[in-house]
Amino acid sequence: MAQKLIISTELSPRHQLQQFANFRWGLIGFEATAAVAGWLFDYPVSSWPLIWLLLLTHISTNVIPRLFAGAQSHLARIYAISCCLDVLLLGCLLLLSGGVSNGLVALLLLPVAVAAVMLPGRVCYIIAMLAIMAYSLLLLIGDLTIPDVDQLLQQAEHAQHNHMHSSDDGSAFNQHMLQMWWAFALSAILISWFINAQANLIRLKSRKISELQQQQVRHEQMLALATFAANAAHDLASPIQTMNLLCDEIAVDNSSPALTDLRLQLNRCQQIVQQLRQDAGSLRRDDAPQPLLVLTEQHIDRWLNSRPDIGLAIDKTIAAADFTLPDSQGFGAALINILDNAADASVANGCAELKVAIALQDSGFSISIYDFGEGLSDNRLAELGKLPQQSEQGLGIGQFLANVSIERLGGTVRRRNLDNGTLTRIDIPRPKVEHN
The missing domain is CATH 3.30.565.10 (Histidine kinase-like ATPase, C-terminal domain)
Known part of the structure; x- marks a missing residue:
């Protein structure tokens, strides 16, 4: 039972890789669902062929890590590279579908959260900074969706009418964008710090539990061996005493050197049993x-x-x-x-x-x-x-x-x-x- 408990507290690298791959399949599936919905409802994007190409690329990046499942020493690198690719591909998909105005821009925080769980502190902060950089580029580049001719004409007709209000509206809009950037940056940093700290604490507790369980198994084995030794000492006392008496009787008619050696060995055995009893007695006395x-x-x-x-x-x-x-x-x-x-x-x-x-x-x-x-x-x-x-x-x-x-x-x-x-x-x- 103790061995089973030890095994259950340890998460195998293969299991971690499987869970990581399942998460990425879920993310890719959500991206594909959003793309299909946007295509059916005629959502404005810069290029549908590029979006489908990015989705196929994302799918291929989740197949390749499975080929390195046996290389457990490189799993941390696989996790780090995969999280970087997730941020990069998500950023490209968002860039082609509205930028920060796309409601799915919060998906950039998912690779940050996964990196905080799977990777060491420095690496997860690098992933967080990469996500912040991707969000910053989306803010700077803006919406790449190209308006049609009618929209351009409408913008030209209303340009003069809105000229007097453009300065105030632009300032308010820029302030709104800056607040969005700060909110995203702080969210990414806090997620990395908190989740990584909790993950490290859980790993430390799991390691200590495993060590305590191993110690418990060894102590149980030691107790069993001590019980066997005590029983053996008790059972040996009578045969040793009997053999000593037999040696005394044989020595009356036989003075062989072998008999002397046998007596010495029996005395040695008797001393060992007596010493064991003395040690047990000292434990009871609590000296x-x-x-x-x-x-x-x-x-x-x-x-x-x-x-x-x-x-x-x-x-x-x-x-x-x-x-x-x-x-x-x-x-x-x-x-x-x-x-x-x-x-x-x-x-x-x-x-x-x-x-x-x-x-x-x-x-x-x-x-x-x-x-x-x-x-x-x-x-x-x-x-x-x-x-x-x-x-x-x-x-x-x-x-x-x-x-x-x-x-x-x-x-x-x-x-x-x-x-x-x-x-x-x-x-x-x-x-x-x-x-x-």
Whole structure:
């Protein structure tokens, strides 16, 4: 269910392109309907052939973008060019059919609104300025519809009669045209600003919702894994105790070195189960959090006791005061998991060594763990820690749990290949309440 929710919050580029094409088909259909109505009712235009040619051109511009549906990296350019073409072709159609006196001049604002939704701020403002320029040219050029001879004669007869009033009427008309220009320009700018701001806010909220849903899925997976681990620890306690008793009975009549090794391994298993119980008990006790540097040193010492075969070189850089974490157990478990995986990688490559660099700065705390393994493939490096994965050494859940635990603390886990191994870096920012 969570995966479906994540998918539903994301709008695919192909879906966006389809909606954009549908909008343009609607605009072209409205233009064609207006042209047919004007032709049937003998609306005065400069040239009907040019109008039909412009309509065919507009139709062709909406077919070509579909050919680039697979090129998702160029969709923003396709949207920008298409909006520019819409403004240009609409301006030409209006120029041939009355200019600003045409009641459909408000259609110039439609590409501006679409650009504000689909494109970044600067580009949508460029589209708005282009629409304002088109409107300005329509005002300057005027009506290109050519009057017939009778209209010219009537204008000549009334020219002298209207001469005395022409000055006042012309001034009022110019003022009216200027007000129309200001109204259109302000409308275009306000539409671009408001719609673009709201679209950016919606995209930001959608992205955050998607991230929260992904975190919820990972936390649910972590909870399920923790439940399985608790059940496994409970189920292992009795068999381990039984095997210890059997070893004691066998040791009476047999002193084989293999039996000694078996006893050591059983003791190791018993210690792990006991440590798990102690960690769970500390969570129930809600102990006071410890400073992060002290906590790190304690868990490294604890890890070294369980892995005495690993040589560890530690480099410390202390340039600020220590700080505490709200979930010290989660951090400690994540650190031990990462150290175990790094040690296994080094041992698999014939080098039982690790290098750890600890840095405490004003900005936060970081641990860099260098192993001397064979490195990771690019695909493995990109997927590691995102979901539980199969691994040769175990179930492959350690890195996933480590990533989730660190991210719950506001930190990050990054990995990259080096010439002689892999670097795993843990960064935990200093809490704001403690930041000076």
